[in-house]
Amino acid sequence: MSDSVHVSLRSGVYADSVKLMQVSKAVGARDGVTAVLVAMATPLNLELAAGMGLDPGEEARPDQLLVALRAVDDAELAAAVTAVEVALTAREERGSADAVPARTVGFALAEEADTPLAVVSVPGPYAVAEAMDAVAAGRSVLVFSDGVPVEHEVALKAAAHEAGVLVMGPDCGTAIVGGVALGFANVVRRGPVGLVAASGTGAQQVSCLLDMAGVGVSHVLGTGGRDLSAAVGGRATLDALAMLDADDATERVLLVSKPPAPEVAEEVGRTAAGLSTPFSSAALSADSPDLTAAVEALLREMGTEVPVWPTRSGADREVPAGAVLKGFYSGGTLADEAMLVAAPALGDVRSNTPLRPELDLGADFGATGHVVVDFGDDALTVGRAHPMIDPTLRLEAVAGLAASGEPAVLLMDVVLGYGADPDPAGALVPAIRDLPFPVVVAVVGTEGDPQGWSRQADALAAAGAHVFASNSAATRFAVDLIGA
Numbered sequence: 156m157s158d159s160v161h162v163s164l165r166s167g168v169y170a171d172s173v174k175l176m177q178v179s180k181a182v183g184a185r186d187g188v189t190a191v192l193v194a195m196a197t198p199l200n201l202e203l204a205a206g207m208g209l210d211p212g213e214e215a216r217p218d219q220l221l222v223a224l225r226a227v228d229d230a231e232l233a234a235a236v237t238a239v240e241v242a243l244t245a246r247e248e249r250g251s252a253d254a255v256p257a258r259t260v261g262f263a264l265a266e267e268a269d270t271p272l273a274v275v276s277v278p279g280p281y282a283v284a285e286a287m288d289a290v291a292a293g294r295s296v297l298v299f300s301d302g303v304p305v306e307h308e309v310a311l312k313a314a315a316h317e318a319g320v321l322v323m324g325p326d327c328g329t330a331i332v333g334g335v336a337l338g339f340a341n342v343v344r345r346g347p348v349g350l351v352a353a354s355g356t357g358a359q360q361v362s363c364l365l366d367m368a369g370v371g372v373s374h375v376l377g378t379g380g381r382d383l384s385a386a387v388g389g390r391a392t393l394d395a396l397a398m399l400d401a402d403d404a405t406e407r408v409l410l411v412s413k414p415p416a417p418e419v420a421e422e423v424g425r426t427a428a429g430l431s432t433p434f435s436s437a438a439l440s441a442d443s444p445d446l447t448a449a450v451e452a453l454l455r456e457m458g459t460e461v462p463v464w465p466t467r468s469g470a471d472r473e474v475p476a477g478a479v480l481k482g483f484y485s486g487g488t489l490a491d492e493a494m495l496v497a498a499p500a501l502g503d504v505r506s507n508t509p510l511r512p513e514l515d516l517g518a519d520f521g522a523t524g525h526v527v528v529d530f531g532d533d534a535l536t537v538g539r540a541h542p543m544i545d546p547t548l549r550l551e552a553v554a555g556l557a558a559s560g561e562p563a564v565l566l567m568d569v570v571l572g573y574g575a576d577p578d579p580a581g582a583l584v585p586a587i588r589d590l591p592f593p594v595v596v597a598v599v600g601t602e603g604d605p606q607g608w609s610r611q612a613d614a615l616a617a618a619g620a621h622v623f624a625s626n627s628a629a630t631r632f633a634v635d636l637i638g639a
Contacts, residue, residue, distance in 0.1 A: 158189060159232040161224045162204070162211045164196055168220040170243060175220075176540040178242040185238060187231030188224065193239055195538030196221040203548075217538065260296075261288035272332060275324075276300055282325060283307035290315050290322070297337055297377070298324030301533045305386050308379065312390035321394050326533065327377035328355035328541070329572075331362070338377075339543060341572040342603035346371020347406035348453070349399035349432075351392055353382045356486025356531075356570055357411045357446060359599050360626055361437060364450045366601050367624065368462050373404040380487065383415035383438075389423050396423070400430045409453060411446070412438045413491050414510075439488070444495030446488075447625040464628060467612045470619035472593045474636050475562030480504065482527035482566040482630075483549050485542040489568045489597065489626045490529040496630040501525050501637070508532055521555050527566075528552065543575040546582050553586045564593045566633040568626060569611060571600025578606060580614035587618050593636050594620040597629035 170178075175193050183191040190207050194200040196215035204210055209223035222239055226232035260273050273289035275282050279302025289296035290311065298311075303325035315322040323330050329352065330337040334345055341359055343366040350372055352358035358375050365372060376399065378391035392410070399405045408430065410423065415438055427434040435456070437449035451461045480497055484490035487508060494504045504525045505516045520528050529535075530542040530549045542549050549567075556563060565587070569579045576582065587594045596615050600608045612622040623629035 158225045158227060159229045160209065161222070161232055161236050162209050163222050164211050164213065164215050165220040165222065166216075166218070168243070170220070175538075176545045178239060181242060182224070182235055182238050185231075185235055187227045188235045189227065190223070190225040191235070192221065192223045193243075194221055195219070197538035199535060200538050259288055260285045261292055264289060264292040264294055271295065272297065274299060274337065279303040279325065283311050286311050286322065287314065290318050290320055293318060293320060295321040296323070297327055297330055298322065298379070299327060299338060300324070301326040301536065305381060305384075308381060308387055309390070312382075312387065312394075316390060316394055321376065321398060322379075322391050323377045324379040326381070327379050329358050329375065330377040331372060331375040333374065336573050339541075339570065339572050339574045340375065341366070341599075341601050342605075343601060344369075344371035345373065345404075347373060347404070349373045349402065349405035349408050350375040351378065351395040351399065351408065351410050352376065353378045353380055353392060353412035353415070354488035355380075356568070356599065357413070357437070357439075357488035357492075359486075359570060359572060360446050360489065361409065361411050361450055363599055363601050364447060364464070364625065365454075366603075367464065368450070368454055368459060370454065370457070370459055373402060373406075374399065380413065383412050383419045383423070385416040385419060389415070389419045392423055393426050396426055396430060396434075400432045405432060407453065407457065408432050408434045409449070410434070410436045410438055411488075413488050414438070414440050439491055439495055441495060444492060445627040446492055447627045464624045465608070465612070466624070466628075467616035467620075467622035469594065469616050469621040472591070472619065474564060474638070475592055478562040478564050478592065478637050479523070480525045480527070480566060480633060480637060481556055481561075481563045483552050484527065484529050484568050485531050485546075485549065486568050486570055486599070487529045487531050489570075489599070490527050492626055493566060493630045494527050496627050497525070497527075497634050500634045507534070520552050521559060523561055543570050543579075546576065546579065550582065550586050553590075557590055562592065564595065564633045564636050565590065566595045566597075566630060568597045568599060569615070571598065571604040571606040571608065571611060573605070575606070578611075580606075580611045580618075584614055584618040587615075587620055590619070593633075595629050595633040595636070596620045596622050597626035598622055598624060599626065 196219040273296045276299040282300035376395040508529045
């Protein structure tokens with residue numbers, strides 16, 4: 156008897172990607188359910204549904220909700236559909252039946268006069284209106300939303316500068332303000348180093364290495380990945396530098412970013428030269444491709460001993476003849492760092508976020524040769540949870556690589572911290588345990604994180620992976636295995 160299938164598209168229904176991922180996982184765990192995808196009907200999710208044999212068979216729009224299920228029989232299918240309905244309509248309990256939730260950021264801030272910071276996480280096209288409410292109320296704002304038009308970002312940051320507040324984002328996934336972690340931040344000690352970061356996972360790598368060296372951070376001010384582009388001009392970065400320079404708890408300022416636009420890097424350099432607080436840069440480039448080296452240089456400037464960064468040895472798997480580098484990353488800056496470190500030895504590395512336009516991979520993640528994929532890129536997170544929460548796409552890529560038979564060394568990151576998968580090793584171990592080629596993993600996190608650095612590293616090493624706390628060290632190890 157064949158499986159029973161339900162596929163539907165629903166208009167006028169929206170839930171954020173994290174909620175939908177949770178619904179999919181909960182319903183997928185039911186006995187009798189063999190496949191489930193509850194997600195917004197973006198082109199990527201429709202492609203995933205088709206690959207599962209659950210194509211809706213009709214034209215779909217990204218603002219529609221796709222509910223696709225397969226179960227062993229009609230009874231189990233009906234129960235699963237009901238479970239989806241219940242999960243989608245569930246609401247968190249309110250403290251009082253008379254309480255009316257605020258409908259706008261401005262309304263909420265008017266009722267909370269002592270709140271210094273607002274966090275906005277709504278679909279990108281609507282984020283600027285809510286963030287402008289916060290700026291107009293004289294509050295700094297973290298815009299977690301991605302997909303915000305660049306012209307909205309410029310207008311928002313110009314307004315914030317005039318108001319004397321800071322816009323962190325859009326697409327700002329990590330910040331620590333006064334010891335309070337926001338987004339995908341890690342459990343790190345307080346200390347004298349203030350980070351300005353146009354990079355989420357880059358800030359996590361740097362702050363975690365500082366913590367491992369016994370040095371803490373005063374603040375981590377994320378600015379959004381586009382802030383140092385020519386279009387945005389480093390507006391939030393310049394404001395954040397000024398704020399940290401005026402902060403009594405900050406004794407050193409470190410800039411962390413993907414490769415910035417040259418003219419913006421020059422402007423930031425001029426501003427940094429005028430700071431009263433010592434300034435260092437960990438902005439990635441072909442000349443400075445290594446975040447760990449930047450941290451080590453800062454530690455030496457501070458008179459702090461550079462520790463031996465922790466590692467774990469994995470299985471001594473034979474490197475297949477003609478092996479190529481396959482980098483499957485959840486962190487965009489970590490992916491950039493891997494390409495910058497590997498390219499001088501390996502030559503051109505293709506990517507969906509390439510170092511040069513002619514190396515653009517497009518959507519062909521199964522392409523042969525040296526490849527690094529950033530699964531956290533905006534194009535892959537529309538209607539889906541970030542891969543630090545939902546590893547599905549990356550696990551499918553690992554399975555595809557194993558099935559292809561292409562000789563490879565697999566390089567990956569696992570990023571710990573608040574908001575991330577509570578046990579990323581638990582999902583990754585079954586996928587890598589029996590691979591016929593070496594696996595190298597950079598685990599970014601601390602012992603204080605909910606997942607625990609050692610617990611995750613030990614589990615991955617037991618499954619055969621070579622584990623490093625430093626992403627650049629992991630990349631060099633993978634390149635050395637290839638023998639370049």
